[in-house]
Amino acid sequence: MTDVGTLVSPIIMGILLGGLYALIALGLSMVFGVMRLINLAHGDLVILGSYIAFACMTYLGMDPILSLVIAIPVLFGIGFFIQQFLMSRAFAISAEAPLIIAFGIALIIQNTNQIMWTPLSRGLTTAYSLSSFHLGSYQFPLSYLLNFIAAVVVMLALREFLRRTYLGKAITAASQDRRAAQLMGINTKMIYGFAFAIAMICAAIAGIFLGMTFPFTPTSGIQFLIIAFGVVIIGGLGSIFGTFLGGIILGLVQTLTGFFFGPATQMLFIYVIVLVILAIRPKGLLGR
Amino acid sequence: MKFLVSRLTIGNVIVGAIVIILVVLPVAGGPREWLLYLLLFFIYLAMANMWNLLAGYSGLISLCQPAFLGIAGYAVAMGTWVSIPWWLGIIGGAIIAGIFAILIAFPVFRLSGIYFAIGTLVVPEALRLLFFLWKPVGGELQGGGAGYIIKGLADVQMSTIYWTALGIAVASAVIMRIILNSRLGLGLAAIRDNERAAASCGVNTFRIKLYPFLISAVITGLAGAVFYVYQGYIEPSSTFNVKWTMIILLATVIGGLRTEGGPIIGTIIVVFLYFLLARYAGYSLLIQGVILIAIMLLSPQGIVGIMRNTRFYRAIFQLANRRLANAKTE
Amino acid sequence: MLKVRDIDVFHETFQALWNVSLDVRKGEMLALIGANTSGKSTLLDTISGLLHPTKGSIEFEGKDITKLDPYQIVELGITQVPEGRGIFPEMTALDNLVIGSYSRQARAKREQNLKKVYEHFPILEGRKKQTAKTLSGGEQQMLSIGRGLMADPKLMLLDEMSLGLAPIIVNELFKALREIRETGITILFVEQNVRRSIQEADRAYILENGRVTLSGTSAELCEEEQVKKAYFGITTAEICEEK
Numbered sequence: 120m121t122d123v124g125t126l127v128s129p130i131i132m133g134i135l136l137g138g139l140y141a142l143i144a145l146g147l148s149m150v151f152g153v154m155r156l157i158n159l160a161h162g163d164l165v166i167l168g169s170y171i172a173f174a175c176m177t178y179l180g181m182d183p184i185l186s187l188v189i190a191i192p193v194l195f196g197i198g199f200f201i202q203q204f205l206m207s208r209a210f211a212i213s214a215e216a217p218l219i220i221a222f223g224i225a226l227i228i229q230n231t232n233q234i235m236w237t238p239l240s241r242g243l244t245t246a247y248s249l250s251s252f253h254l255g256s257y258q259f260p261l262s263y264l265l266n267f268i269a270a271v272v273v274m275l276a277l278r279e280f281l282r283r284t285y286l287g288k289a290i291t292a293a294s295q296d297r298r299a300a301q302l303m304g305i306n307t308k309m310i311y312g313f314a315f316a317i318a319m320i321c322a323a324i325a326g327i328f329l330g331m332t333f334p335f336t337p338t339s340g341i342q343f344l345i346i347a348f349g350v351v352i353i354g355g356l357g358s359i360f361g362t363f364l365g366g367i368i369l370g371l372v373q374t375l376t377g378f379f380f381g382p383a384t385q386m387l388f389i390y391v392i393v394l395v396i397l398a399i400r401p402k403g404l405l406g407r
Numbered sequence: 408m409k410f411l412v413s414r415l416t417i418g419n420v421i422v423g424a425i426v427i428i429l430v431v432l433p434v435a436g437g438p439r440e441w442l443l444y445l446l447l448f449f450i451y452l453a454m455a456n457m458w459n460l461l462a463g464y465s466g467l468i469s470l471c472q473p474a475f476l477g478i479a480g481y482a483v484a485m486g487t488w489v490s491i492p493w494w495l496g497i498i499g500g501a502i503i504a505g506i507f508a509i510l511i512a513f514p515v516f517r518l519s520g521i522y523f524a525i526g527t528l529v530v531p532e533a534l535r536l537l538f539f540l541w542k543p544v545g546g547e548l549q550g551g552g553a554g555y556i557i558k559g560l561a562d563v564q565m566s567t568i569y570w571t572a573l574g575i576a577v578a579s580a581v582i583m584r585i586i587l588n589s590r591l592g593l594g595l596a597a598i599r600d601n602e603r604a605a606a607s608c609g610v611n612t613f614r615i616k617l618y619p620f621l622i623s624a625v626i627t628g629l630a631g632a633v634f635y636v637y638q639g640y641i642e643p644s645s646t647f648n649v650k651w652t653m654i655i656l657l658a659t660v661i662g663g664l665r666t667e668g669g670p671i672i673g674t675i676i677v678v679f680l681y682f683l684l685a686r687y688a689g690y691s692l693l694i695q696g697v698i699l700i701a702i703m704l705l706s707p708q709g710i711v712g713i714m715r716n717t718r719f720y721r722a723i724f725q726l727a728n729r730r731l732a733n734a735k736t737e
Numbered sequence: 738m739l740k741v742r743d744i745d746v747f748h749e750t751f752q753a754l755w756n757v758s759l760d761v762r763k764g765e766m767l768a769l770i771g772a773n774t775s776g777k778s779t780l781l782d783t784i785s786g787l788l789h790p791t792k793g794s795i796e797f798e799g800k801d802i803t804k805l806d807p808y809q810i811v812e813l814g815i816t817q818v819p820e821g822r823g824i825f826p827e828m829t830a831l832d833n834l835v836i837g838s839y840s841r842q843a844r845a846k847r848e849q850n851l852k853k854v855y856e857h858f859p860i861l862e863g864r865k866k867q868t869a870k871t872l873s874g875g876e877q878q879m880l881s882i883g884r885g886l887m888a889d890p891k892l893m894l895l896d897e898m899s900l901g902l903a904p905i906i907v908n909e910l911f912k913a914l915r916e917i918r919e920t921g922i923t924i925l926f927v928e929q930n931v932r933r934s935i936q937e938a939d940r941a942y943i944l945e946n947g948r949v950t951l952s953g954t955s956a957e958l959c960e961e962e963q964v965k966k967a968y969f970g971i972t973t974a975e976i977c978e979e980k
């Protein structure tokens with residue numbers, strides 16, 4: 120007999136974890152929404168963010184959250200480069216070219232991380248990420264709460280950016296009708312570069328909070344790519360709110376299966392659920 | 408007889424001669440090193456041919472090839488623990504890989520294009536976790552604690568494995584040729600160009616995509632099983648690994664996606680790279696990734712594409728074929 | 738103002754325009770007339786920089802714009818109201834207008850131009866919070882023209898704005914065009930309807946199978962036997978009476 124009370128803890132953990140998953144998925148969703156590209160390198164770019172924070176921490180003694188001042192510009196630049204110099208050409212070649220190139224980028228980043236930081240498992244451990252907070256009689260890791268707060272902040276910021284600024288509106292316009300956007304005087308090639316770069320800002324932030332929550336290795340990228348993809352197909356593409364919901368659903372799946380079947384099986388469950396959702400609703404659960 | 412002669416172009420003669428040389432090489436005392444690289448060549452070639460069939464000719468960018476080769480490999484390994492001989496395990500493993508392909512076809516074939524790619528990417532990841540947890544027959548610990556030694560290989564000759572792999576590679580090439588010249592090849596071309604239109608013309612798109620998927624699973628399974636027999640053990644991390652996908656993709660893309668000769672040329676280069684980069688193993692994925700991207704951007708049709716565009720090459724082949732045709736009529 | 742000289746334009750391998758030349762004079766209302774697939778949209782897209790000619794040149798206010806990208810051409814003051822409206826369906830009507838003022842020189846005049854748009858099309862002001870796809874066909878066309886005005890253009894290209902709209906609405910749109918032209922914006926519009934176009938325009942070009950076959954002032958074209966011949970059912974007398 121499981122006491123209902125014992126479920127409270129995994130449920131709250133799942134919701135908080137869902138924030139992190141939504142944050143990881145945000146960049147993937149944006150790149151898909153604007154460029155119609157599933158960026159197979161997304162997971163590895165997120166992990167690159169984790170490693171940059173790790174380097175800042177070990178070599179410069181910087182706090183992981185502070186290291187965003189380095190991680191954000193670096194990933195912004197990488198994202199812009201990928202779109203401007205690789206993807207924009209790939210789209211003109213064939214349907215499979217962007218995908219194959221993204222795959223190549225994924226392995227380049229993975230291998231680079233391995234060369235720079237060895238295959239060992241790393242983590243961004245700080246005093247506060249190890250501490251916990253209390254909610255009634257329950258206790259939770261503080262890092263989970265930070266994840267959730269970061270996710271909400273980033274999502275609201277992104278939403279306001281897309282709604283209020285010219286650049287944000289241009290990105291939205293280019294994703295809805297590229298030709299018409301060009302006729303409005305929008306340099307769509309440049310806009311795509313910015314969209315990718317902004318998605319990578321989200322990836323950098325996600326990578327840092329991920330690193331404070333889970334240990335990571337150079338090959339962790341694929342795991343988080345699949346999680347991000349799962350979030351996106353549950354939440355529907357292009358919807359920030361849907362992404363948030365998708366993240367929370369996957370977070371709950373993970374903590375609840377971990378609770379009932381042990382932590383060894385929780386990722387397996389996530390993978391199976393992603394496959395099942397793809398089979399039932401190939402275009403996403405909440406998608407149009 | 409006439410049929411045979413008409414097929415006797417210079418290309419076929421060269422291919423035939425090369426195959427014969429490859430067959431006799433082990434008994435003619437070819438150095439063990441060579442045999443080893445050739446063995447890898449055969450295995451990669453079979454896999455690359457099958458990926459070309461999927462991605463190049465069927466529009467299915469499959470990222471789950473490690474699942475097929477891994478399942479077959481595990482079948483051989485586990486089989487030897489319950490006294491099934493390795494050669495029977497290879498066949499059984501390939502069949503299991505085929506059945507597995509049919510099973511996962513139900514979810515992944517509902518997806519198209521980019522969704523298909525990512526859907527298939529999930530499969531080997533899930534299998535890796537599964538094989539970490541699942542250990543139905545007893546075995547010695549290997550690798551991540553979930554591996555198997557393949558038993559009963561003590562008296563298996565290198566040449567036996569070599570010939571098996573050669574057979575599989577040749578079979579994969581022949582199958583490609585047959586498929587491309589059949590009605591199936593026509594149907595695949597129709598689907599690749601426009602799936603919806605093909606479906607409305609009465610082409611059963613599910614069935615017609617299932618064939619190449621199934622065939623590729625079986626052949627990739629065979630090749631993978633032979634690889635693990637050669638290696639002598641299997642474990643989940645390196646088996647259900649994107650590195651396999653990278654090798655297969657690279658071989659196909661370097662040579663020329665959607666060209667029949669592409670995988671052969673590409674695989675030669677990949678094996679050669681493997682040989683060259685042996686000392687820099689730590690950087691190999693990085694280098695391969697750069698090559699993959701460069702080829703894709705600069706020459707999407709790979710080396711075959713470059714050669715096709717070179718007038719020199721075309722002229723030589725036309726000349727050679729004409730000479731041979733003249734010789735035949737005389 | 739705009740000089741198109743002897744251009745050839747291809748879609749991949751298909752040649753859509755052959756040796757086309759066209760002049761737009763400052764302040765005029767010019768019609769480009771032609772049947773379906775005669776190459777009208779191709780010509781407008783080439784002026785807008787979406788396509789580039791393989792031969793010939795395009796000059797705007799003395800500046801060679803043949804090789805410029807679309808966004809550069811918008812910055813110079815040429816805006817296109819595309820065929821099929823091309824509004825951004827998921828954005829609000831107001832956001833559609835705002836995005837029209839994306840280019841550098843237009844941003845500064847955004848509020849001023851927005852006021853002008855609402856003067857030309859008062860109905861849009863009431864619809865500004867609505868998602869663009871929920872507007873009626875006529876309103877969407879007004880939104881598209883309004884969005885073009887937001888770019889603060891000197892020359893406005895309109896591609897078949899009357900397509901699929903009721904005659905009453907078409908009348909309203911042409912009335913707006915006349916008003917817009919009064920404010921000093923030069924207009925080049927594309928239509929299939931010969932009679933209506935010649936009535937509305939000062940001058941017209943007729944395009945057939947990718948070639949300019951006829952051009953002149955409306956009065957000249959009225960006289961022209963070929964018009965009558967080419968576009969059966971209408972007598973020149975009829976056209977010129979109405980004029």
Ligand SMILES: Nc1ncnc2c1ncn2[C@@H]1O[C@H](COP(=O)(O)OP(=O)(O)O)[C@@H](O)[C@H]1O
Pocket residue numbers: 748749751753771772773774775776777778779780
């Ligand atoms: N994207 C395209 N690809 C190939 N051919 C095109 C394309 N767009 C237009 N065409 C061809 O170019 C010709 C002119 O088309 P268009 O300029 O759209 O004519 P119009 O606007 O006068 O109806 C037509 O024959 C059409 O089939």
Ligand SMILES: [Mg+2]
Pocket residue numbers: 777778779820896897
């Ligand atoms: Mg047109």
